[in-house]
Amino acid sequence: MNRSRRLAAHAALWGFVAAAAFCGARPGAVSSGFSHRSHPLAWLGAGGMPEATVFNLAGFVIPGLLAAVALWSLRSALPAQARWSARIGAQLTMLSALAFAAQGLLPLDLEDPDGAANAAHGLAWTLWWSTFAVGGLALGLGSRRASALRPGFAAAAVVAAIAIPALALLAPIWWPNAFSQRAAFVLWFVWVAWAAGAANRASVSGPGSSPTAER
Template sequence: MSGIHRWEGAFGIAAAVAFVGAVLGFGAALPLFDPIGHPVALLGALGVPHALAFNLLGFALPGLLASLVALRLLLRVPRTAPWSMRVGAQLLMLAGVGFTAMGVLPLDTSDLDNPASQYHASAWMIWVLAFVPGAVMSGIGALRLPAWRAVGALHLACGVGVLLAAFALQALLPAPLAQRVAFGVWLVWLVAVLPLAPAARRG
């Protein structure tokens, strides 16, 4: 069990490396791509060179790994823990599915109002609206358990951080930059949550 526990921390790191590497690598390969002014989803938009590869590496793989992180977190939640920790972890799994869906449902830059672009926007909203309450609920519950307080603080900080970046910061920063901040906060949660979480107890 201790060996599995050590390796679980690699799931979040792999997700973060895949996402950041895909954004940097495919962004550098796409002429005229503005790493600050253009949305990340442009790299996977319909008709963009290597869009499928980006969607697989930048959205689908990190999203699947994020769902796996949330699943492993759920399996560590004590049976006597507040119900909000279990429901929150399930929402965190759904957030990973939403992130994956952004790669399955790429943006169409030729018409931002067509169904393809609306589906992509819906997937983004699923990611945000699942992660924020999932993290907050998990955090509130975790703070009630002494061994989980560091995890609870991480949940709350990242949940509020994604909420502010996804919505409030767009009034102060360009939308693509605010979105990158939201992604960055989520990646911090992915990398840190399993190493901070106590190992599951059996029996």
């Protein structure tokens, strides 16, 4: 089961990359004016775009659900010496995966930029990065003494929790928003794969080997 969750994390990453590359290169997307240089990926799943449903499923829903599967065991894999905040953080990171998947269920509406559809998609996107930011910080800071996890796990969680919202919100000030959004998504998937590997290692090592938990 642990190995399957790790495989789910890698499938989520490469499935997302393949969906973005394949759907973005389709003649229908190109003829509609889509460009990876200037448009957000959600554009491919917007109402009226060719094969929008395919991208929403392959680019958002399925990778997001696979990421949630990969992170499902993270909380239970935390050693007993991990703080309660780390356990809450692990749950929040899994919630971020569900929010990522929700972006495909709440597609954009290019004909009504200020409409309810775009607001709903924006909310899912905001929940994705914000729940991960809070969860990653709590997970990293609360698992600093969790020796059974992969070396550098706590630091990686904190760095990712800061870097991903920074890419999503601040990086567009200096470079194209389309690039920063894609970088944030890929970094998130890479972290999911890293965390799944750490959970697998902790499970093999025997999580909860310490008799007392740090409060």
